[in-house]
Amino acid sequence: MREPLEIHVISDSTGETAARFAEAVERQFPDEDFEIVRHPRIASVDDVQLAAARARGRRAVLMYTLVENEFRDAMRTLCRRYRLHYCDLLGHPIDAVARVSGQPATMTPAAQPVLDSSYFKRIEAIEFAVRFDDGVGAAGLKDADIVLVGVSRSSKTPLSIYLGYLGYKTANVPIVPGVEPPRELEQIDPRKIVGLTIDAESLAAIRSERARGMRGAKRRYADLAEIYEELERAEQIHRRLGCPVIEVSNLAIEETARRIIRLVEQRRLEGAGARA
Secondary structure, eight states: OOOOEEEEEEESSOOHHHHHHHHHHHTTOTTSOEEEEEEOOOOSHHHHHHHHHHHTTSSEEEEEEOOSHHHHHHHHHHHHHTTOEEEETTHHHHHHHHHHHOOOOOOOTTOOOOOSHHHHHHHHHHHHHHHTGGGOOGGGGGGOSEEEEEETTSSHHHHHHHHHHTTOOEEEEEEOTTOOOOGGGGTSOGGGEEEEEOOHHHHHHHHHHHHTTOOTTHHHHHOHHHHHHHHHHHHHHHHHHTOOEEEOTTOOHHHHHHHHHHHHHHHHHHHHHHHO
16 A cells, blocks of 8 residues: 655745645545645744655655745755655745736745735624624624525534635524524525525434534434425525525535625626616
């Protein structure tokens, strides 16, 4: 059996950017075994040499986010000398933006995020998602950019927070057995409503795990027959609202969020075109 393919993540900061990139690449090769090896806080050429030497002679790819030109040059030279495959994730984009903008980069490792209007918009959107989570404060639905509607454990809350991080004020409304959705849901702009659904067996597995810490309604919460009834009622409500529905069973949060944004923006543009 072959050794795992090593992805060496090398950075003069925490290495989170390169690590996320490495994980995205890893998902494209489901039949390959990987090991991500981190080399954070590179502070000298000696550190660069140690990282490259660690990968020498192994099934390895080096992905690095190094701001200092000296470190990038040293890494490139060593990778060529050791015949290592490498990818400069930060250097090429910095050079390209510098050429187009005509402005030099600050070349500051671990540069802090700019506290501009987009930053505060994201913070406000995240706070909005927390305030209007799980049907709380139905009066606030009118102020949302996106409203998610689905049964319990269909990823409404993590999606709301992630969409908030992307700058979209997101509220979510649960579909609960025996409880009618708030009237405000049918009074808001329907173009911002997106339904969420999930495979019944997947939902049963998720709920069974959660139900271990529950008492009273534990069996009904995770019972497959009950879940089918919940999903059927959710489908009826989605049809009544006339909203698009996304099946989240096998989707990552990022992919589901991307589809939600595309649906909402497309419907908003279509509505603007109809009014024009």
